[in-house]
Amino acid sequence: MPDYAQIRQELEGISLEDNPALVRQKSRDFYWYSPILKEELDNVTADLVVSPKTEEEVIRALKVAFAHGVPVTPRGAGTGNYGQAMPLSGGIVLNLINMNRVKEIHPGRVIAEPGVVIAELDRQTKAHSGQELRFHPSTAQTATIGGFVAGGSGGVGSIHWGGLRDLGNILRLRVVTMEAEPRVLDLTAWDLQKVTHAYGTNGIIVEVEMPLAPAYDWVDVLVGYDDFMDAVRFGDAIAHKNGILVKEIAPIAAPIPHDYFPRHKPFIRHRGQSICVLMVAPHSMDAFTAFTERQKGEILFRSDKVESMKGIPHAYELAWNHTTLRALKVDPNFTYLQVQYPGPDHVAKVGKMVKLFGDEVPGHLEFIRFDGRMQCSGLPLVRYTTRERLEEIIKIHQDNGCPIFNPHRYTLEEGGMKQTDVVQLAFKKETDPKGLLNPGKMIAWDNPDFDFSAGKNYLFPGLAAAG
Ligand code: FAD
Incomplete structure (x- = not known):
């Protein structure tokens, strides 16, 4: 068991929460949409919530967590549906909702911190220059832009622009790695694939740059x-x-x-x-x-x-x-x-x-x-x-030729294409060598030999311990 008294001391100055009821609250998302996930994940809870306000505080938090071998699960607003933001091995929930500044607005693009709520981001870009995000999830009033990029897929506006997976719908992401000395990387173009829709298993997003479209009173x-x-x-x-x-x-x-x-x-x-x-x-x-x-x-x-x-x-x-x-x-x-x-x-x-x-x-x-x-x-x-x-x-x-993206599974692979994403796996080896970021969500990391064709769903061994 990590020494949380020591960890709290090392994180002094950063907003922390260890009241079990509040920590449990911040360890949940909308997993209960699925009766199956409800059963599997109901006992999941973290040990500590850390709420950084700046990139420097994120770096400090990851450094301390790495040194103590403590898992870190990032969280925006916790509106994901598949237990994405739930800490299956306990540890730290890194609550990014306080990193909520819109930093720069330009013709066709905006630069913001990850915790800004999407509707607020749109409000600011519209007021500034009559622009809005190309598309947003229907949870725009509560969800964060970082959580959308890391856990979402598309939404209102995808009729015109497609989804987050489409090249050009995210311009740049700045991520902090989970290493002894965390690095800060700016990713663009194909490299974005390493961290988008990776459930935060591959680095903490500390800045997003998104393209904008003309805003209308729809x-x-x-x-x-x-x-x-x-x-x-x-x-x-x-x-x-x-x-x-x-x-x-x-x-x-x-x-x-x-x-x-x-x-x-x-x-x-x-x-x-x-x-x-x-x-x-x-x-x-x-x-x-x-x-x-x-x-x-x-x-x-x-x-x-x-x-x-x-x-x-x-x-x-x-x-x-x-x-x-x-x-x-x-x-x-x-x-x-x-x-x-x-x-x-x-x-x-x-x-x-x-x-x-x-x-x-x-x-x-x-x-x-x-x-x-x-x-x-x-x-x-x-x-x-x-x-x-x-x-x-x-x-x-x-x-009948209608593929299902299964919302009753908490792993990236089973909810998606049911195969290893080799790009994301390779990047994780580089940026999270101890496998501390959101454990249990990437089967390829935990069990490279997992047979997707066997028809069994993956049960993360750490889940029992977390309960
Ligand atoms: P969270 O749920 O907090 O996190 C999502 C994932 O991202 C988690 O894995 C988390 O660990 C990770 N994460 C969060 N922040 C960071 C960060 N800074 N760095 C790295 N990883 C991070 N989704 C859609 O795509 N389209 C929709 O239209 C849509 N509609 C929805 C409607 C309802 C009613 C509900 C309940 C959900 C819906 N969703 C939809 C799912 C979800 O609301 C969105 O994907 C939303 O954008 C997630 O944002 P969040 O801030 O709540 O993220």
């Missing part, structure tokens, strides 16, 4: 259809209209809007109505409404026409993983999946899954630009019964 719109597949076809058609500028297109199946969107329920005509949630640029509204009319869609709601938006959430807070959150608030028996429907027959694939599962898996899609082509990903709800049935639903999707 109009929130709900378009209604009596058949979910009509809403899907409408979403697909709008996604392919070159001249209509949209930031979000999310078809959502009945009865989700009626049953789980209480503030928008007055605008939904009946329980069987499916919707398409959109954000449209104000100058595109005339073209948008004309096109919607031709597609026989019914505009149920537009934020520029309601008397007051008081109490009505942003449209994007109905979409992405907020759809799941809203359903879970009413019915805790829901969980969800992350599905890809590779094109060009993505609409047909969605139709097949809707037919196969019906109301057991109510549909929710997000249209995104994927390698230059319009496609849809899904975050369908699942009425959870057993683990076995969930695995069966996953298998049926995969057997």
Whole structure:
């Protein structure tokens, strides 16, 4: 057991927290979306929360942790869904929320500290020069930009710009390594792959440089259809209209809007109505409404026409993983999946899954630009019964050419491509030789011989000790 009294002494001057209840609180994220992760990770907690305010304090904290062999798990706002920010081996949670300065804003780019909340970042760039981030997660009001880069994938705006994995959607990251003498590295272009979506296993991000797009007062719109597949076809058609500028297109199946969107329920005509949630640029509204009319869609709601938006959430807070959150608030028996429907027959694939599962898996899609082509990903709800049935639903999707990015796993590999990311593994060897950063999240580090084809999920040996 590390000598925490000594560690606290060596970290004097940096904000520390060791009250067990508060430490436990900062050791959680939204892992409970998954009944499986809830069971596996419920006991996880750190020993100490360290909240640096500057790059120098991060360097000091990592130096001390390295010397004592203490694991360090970085944390932004803890809104990740797969236990990403949960310290599976205990140790230190490095809470970066106080590193929250927007440092510089230029035409087309912003430089900021990692802990700035995304909506605040957008507020400052908009006020400064009418610019905003190209895309953001639906948790923009709470999540940090560093947490997004390290743990997220895409979001509102991905219809236009794709995701974080696309070269050019992150310009530069400054990271501190976990070594006896921590180094500070500035990474650009292909090198960014070493730390983006690595769950903080490869260095602590202390500065981000992100590209910006022109900001608009986006109009929130709900378009209604009596058949979910009509809403899907409408979403697909709008996604392919070159001249209509949209930031979000999310078809959502009945009865989700009626049953789980209480503030928008007055605008939904009946329980069987499916919707398409959109954000449209104000100058595109005339073209948008004309096109919607031709597609026989019914505009149920537009934020520029309601008397007051008081109490009505942003449209994007109905979409992405907020759809799941809203359903879970009413019915805790829901969980969800992350599905890809590779094109060009993505609409047909969605139709097949809707037919196969019906109301057991109510549909929710997000249209995104994927390698230059319009496609849809899904975050369908699942009425959870057993683990076995969930695995069966996953298998049926995969057997029908719809890959699943499994949100019921806490490792990078199992949640993603189910194979070792050799670039990230090589970089970890260089920057975290003792394997102290967010242990248990990279199978390739812990168990290079793990057989992904055997159909078993990986259980991190340190997890039992942390409980
Ligand atoms: P955290 O959860 O605190 O951390 C995420 C990961 O990054 C962890 O592994 C952590 O260790 C690591 N990390 C954090 N800061 C640093 C740092 N400075 N250096 C190195 N590693 C670091 N995600 C999307 O991509 N798109 C969405 O639209 C979306 N919608 C969501 C909706 C809901 C309701 C919920 C609950 C989640 C959603 N998410 C989404 C997941 C999550 O909210 C986002 O990815 C978010 O950006 C994470 O930011 P955070 O500050 O909460 O990060």
